[in-house]
Amino acid sequence: MSDIERHFLHSFFYPESVAVVGASSNQKTLNYNFIANLVNLKYRGKIYPVNPNAEEILGMKVYPSLKNIEGNVDLAVISVPVTKALDVLRDCVAKKVKNVVLIPGGFAEIGESGRRLQDEVLRLLRDNGIRAIGPNTLSPINADNNFTVSFRSIKKLPRGRISFIFQSGLYDPRINWLLSEFHMYLSKLIDLGNKMDVNEVDALEYLGQDPETEVIAMHLEGIAGDARELLRLLKRISMEKPVIVLKSGRTEAGAKAAASHTGSIIRASDAVFDAACKQAGVVRAQSLDEFFDLAKIFEYLYPMKGNRIHVSTGPGGEGVLTTDQCYYHGLTMAKLGEEAYNKLRTVFPPWEISANPLDLGICGQFNSGMDVGSVIVDAVAGDENVDCIALQGRIDRFIKPEEFLRVVSETVKRGKPVAIWMTVMPQGENTIVDQMEARRIPVFPSAERAIRALAALHRYYGLREAIRGE
Amino acid sequence: MSDIERHFLHSFFYPESVAVVGASSNQKTLNYNFIANLVNLKYRGKIYPVNPNAEEILGMKVYPSLKNIEGNVDLAVISVPVTKALDVLRDCVAKKVKNVVLIPGGFAEIGESGRRLQDEVLRLLRDNGIRAIGPNTLSPINADNNFTVSFRSIKKLPRGRISFIFQSGLYDPRINWLLSEFHMYLSKLIDLGNKMDVNEVDALEYLGQDPETEVIAMHLEGIAGDARELLRLLKRISMEKPVIVLKSGRTEAGAKAAASHTGSIIRASDAVFDAACKQAGVVRAQSLDEFFDLAKIFEYLYPMKGNRIHVSTGPGGEGVLTTDQCYYHGLTMAKLGEEAYNKLRTVFPPWEISANPLDLGICGQFNSGMDVGSVIVDAVAGDENVDCIALQGRIDRFIKPEEFLRVVSETVKRGKPVAIWMTVMPQGENTIVDQMEARRIPVFPSAERAIRALAALHRYYGLREAIRGE
Numbered sequence: 049m050s051d052i053e054r055h056f057l058h059s060f061f062y063p064e065s066v067a068v069v070g071a072s073s074n075q076k077t078l079n080y081n082f083i084a085n086l087v088n089l090k091y092r093g094k095i096y097p098v099n100p101n102a103e104e105i106l107g108m109k110v111y112p113s114l115k116n117i118e119g120n121v122d123l124a125v126i127s128v129p130v131t132k133a134l135d136v137l138r139d140c141v142a143k144k145v146k147n148v149v150l151i152p153g154g155f156a157e158i159g160e161s162g163r164r165l166q167d168e169v170l171r172l173l174r175d176n177g178i179r180a181i182g183p184n185t186l187s188p189i190n191a192d193n194n195f196t197v198s199f200r201s202i203k204k205l206p207r208g209r210i211s212f213i214f215q216s217g218l219y220d221p222r223i224n225w226l227l228s229e230f231h232m233y234l235s236k237l238i239d240l241g242n243k244m245d246v247n248e249v250d251a252l253e254y255l256g257q258d259p260e261t262e263v264i265a266m267h268l269e270g271i272a273g274d275a276r277e278l279l280r281l282l283k284r285i286s287m288e289k290p291v292i293v294l295k296s297g298r299t300e301a302g303a304k305a306a307a308s309h310t311g312s313i314i315r316a317s318d319a320v321f322d323a324a325c326k327q328a329g330v331v332r333a334q335s336l337d338e339f340f341d342l343a344k345i346f347e348y349l350y351p352m353k354g355n356r357i358h359v360s361t362g363p364g365g366e367g368v369l370t371t372d373q374c375y376y377h378g379l380t381m382a383k384l385g386e387e388a389y390n391k392l393r394t395v396f397p398p399w400e401i402s403a404n405p406l407d408l409g410i411c412g413q414f415n416s417g418m419d420v421g422s423v424i425v426d427a428v429a430g431d432e433n434v435d436c437i438a439l440q441g442r443i444d445r446f447i448k449p450e451e452f453l454r455v456v457s458e459t460v461k462r463g464k465p466v467a468i469w470m471t472v473m474p475q476g477e478n479t480i481v482d483q484m485e486a487r488r489i490p491v492f493p494s495a496e497r498a499i500r501a502l503a504a505l506h507r508y509y510g511l512r513e514a515i516r517g518e
Numbered sequence: 519m520s521d522i523e524r525h526f527l528h529s530f531f532y533p534e535s536v537a538v539v540g541a542s543s544n545q546k547t548l549n550y551n552f553i554a555n556l557v558n559l560k561y562r563g564k565i566y567p568v569n570p571n572a573e574e575i576l577g578m579k580v581y582p583s584l585k586n587i588e589g590n591v592d593l594a595v596i597s598v599p600v601t602k603a604l605d606v607l608r609d610c611v612a613k614k615v616k617n618v619v620l621i622p623g624g625f626a627e628i629g630e631s632g633r634r635l636q637d638e639v640l641r642l643l644r645d646n647g648i649r650a651i652g653p654n655t656l657s658p659i660n661a662d663n664n665f666t667v668s669f670r671s672i673k674k675l676p677r678g679r680i681s682f683i684f685q686s687g688l689y690d691p692r693i694n695w696l697l698s699e700f701h702m703y704l705s706k707l708i709d710l711g712n713k714m715d716v717n718e719v720d721a722l723e724y725l726g727q728d729p730e731t732e733v734i735a736m737h738l739e740g741i742a743g744d745a746r747e748l749l750r751l752l753k754r755i756s757m758e759k760p761v762i763v764l765k766s767g768r769t770e771a772g773a774k775a776a777a778s779h780t781g782s783i784i785r786a787s788d789a790v791f792d793a794a795c796k797q798a799g800v801v802r803a804q805s806l807d808e809f810f811d812l813a814k815i816f817e818y819l820y821p822m823k824g825n826r827i828h829v830s831t832g833p834g835g836e837g838v839l840t841t842d843q844c845y846y847h848g849l850t851m852a853k854l855g856e857e858a859y860n861k862l863r864t865v866f867p868p869w870e871i872s873a874n875p876l877d878l879g880i881c882g883q884f885n886s887g888m889d890v891g892s893v894i895v896d897a898v899a900g901d902e903n904v905d906c907i908a909l910q911g912r913i914d915r916f917i918k919p920e921e922f923l924r925v926v927s928e929t930v931k932r933g934k935p936v937a938i939w940m941t942v943m944p945q946g947e948n949t950i951v952d953q954m955e956a957r958r959i960p961v962f963p964s965a966e967r968a969i970r971a972l973a974a975l976h977r978y979y980g981l982r983e984a985i986r987g988e
Contacts, residue, residue: 221832225941269838299841299845302838336965372771381771471692476945495805
């Protein structure tokens, strides 16, 4: 048994047998998707649907109660109304279930009566050595073995290097968008809900050790465990893996809203938390858009030491705006070496132009038929004065998809970060964006988002080195 | 002749006759679209294609030279290589053309030789009383009479209340996205390019007076005219019409890039400009995304006095994040009146929840089949304690499009701002987003963008009132 297998959370992500209490045979209900996902995504463990009112789900036998199951149950996923939760949990005790995921809301987040019920549940579980995620949760998802707990019919589950820690189902209505349209590659995902038992410290501890997880992205409404322990842990993990944190309840009003949402208590002011994050080497995101953008770029690319960027834009005016964005986010415009400069000049118009930011549009106009985008990336990719590359994707005229994919993909593989943003995001099947992101070339809908994400690769590097130098 | 008709720029937007020098009969070239747009969009003035190498374009006679045209030419659109520009301008002088739009680049922005050429062009025009937009430009566009100067084949040109001032074609590759997908309604658009003659002060003066223009959005790389005059003008116009400004070249590096792009000189530091904007009542945008978002919300909705917002979100966790965003942008969570609160309670789950932010998701779960979104908007719209409404569009389960469109559209018409953001933006034809925006209900791709835009309606109101109170 490896170290990671000894962590108690391991059996939540890799259960050998799972019972779904409340599984439904009605395709129109959310409770149908638990079993459907396990079957469709080919999860290989034992599956036991439990529902006193159903006989068969997707050809599988349905058990009236947990107690009727013959084999062991590693994990019971409980999706029943809150009023029936205690009864089901007593069945879990009787059945000697190891772990539970408690999905319903109606506990601590609704006030005093819910708090009392949650305390009663916790006592019952503790007395019987059962560990629990939730209540008020939906998870885990594990792309390593295709084990999923979700209300959504999950279309595909591309395996990758990043694991997510959520609180409160923020991701849930977006899960298919995240995996299929936004092209996130996933290792694991856990949603902590009310954090009655399993909390952010447990999740970080596990994912910090998990060899499949190379990047961690965490959404936090409040801190359930010891704040100092959390920060010590974040600091330790950040030395090895980038950790991105989105914390909500940053304002007083937001904190109040969090309290009535998951019963979270925000203990420290946001400024204190912000300073603590920096000391811990954590990359903080300020909004949901930024959180997903950073998650993508850290999954696709690797942290970078330098901050010298090369920028090419379609309309030249966007180069000026983009230069501003670079400086705001701590990047500087690379001064090209002679070789790169001479290569670039081959696509210049018949006069001198700025090499950085480069006006890709004017180059395209004077080199019609040439794949100007590929020439540019190829020219600057080999320059040691350039730490990263950002380019506006003008597929309408100046970029030939096939050659461009090859050149950029090679650049990324050689370890030089490249981010693309599209003038207009193409829609439909198998777009150039799909093709780029299939090769881990991240594509953003605007310059500011591309630059903000790219800059974070350097920001993390700087924070980590500062800690290493302490 | 009305006041506005006496302004020299009026005849650029409403020419009675236009010659396009360089018009092409080859559908694959950009120069084909000048005539095609005028014909397809049904511009009613006289059109004279000019090209010594073509005989017919879209069934129209092509003139070998300006001098061969029989009638008057109000405006000559000149799209020829820079080396031929002076010859064509001499023809303009001979033909007594009133105005020209000079499209090619290769002037002041390329350095000393271009600067000399630009000066020579300007002397020629001044000596002969000809006014000019450009060089290095593409415009104007006028949705009032469908007069357009564009390299793109413009699909539709929905008429609205906003006019844009651009510098340097930033909008050009996005024009169809802006009008057809982003659903911008337009009055006029002018692109100043190198601002050899017509500059931002002229454009603001004209649009400030234009009764068809109720909102102005301006992108500025540098200030060509007198900065104090510009700020005085901005202050005067802001009293009557919101003016949104995106200024690039904010950082030193950006300013340097601007100089090589349109030859613009940034004279004051960005902090000074920022303070001056506030004093002038200008709503400043910090990025291109924000610029377009603010343009949309000011075109769709009206400035609002109060800052009390009601927020509903799909996943409850998003309510906490959104509350943070509200406070960061100067909005406060409205405390509902009794009547609104009682109406809202009808969709609550069987326990008390926060009324603001409201967890639309949990309400939907306990009121399946009910159009929870419409009930919520209807409940808070009539409350005088609520100045504006933001709601996460969860069309998958909790909102019925038809009723929702009716309720929100009535709310917006009664003058209460509503902004929607979608959990996931739907794609395709005639989506719920298309339907909402056809009714001037603005839809954003994320909470932070919806809130940032909504807050600007109040920010403008506050700036304007501060100036009025001076």
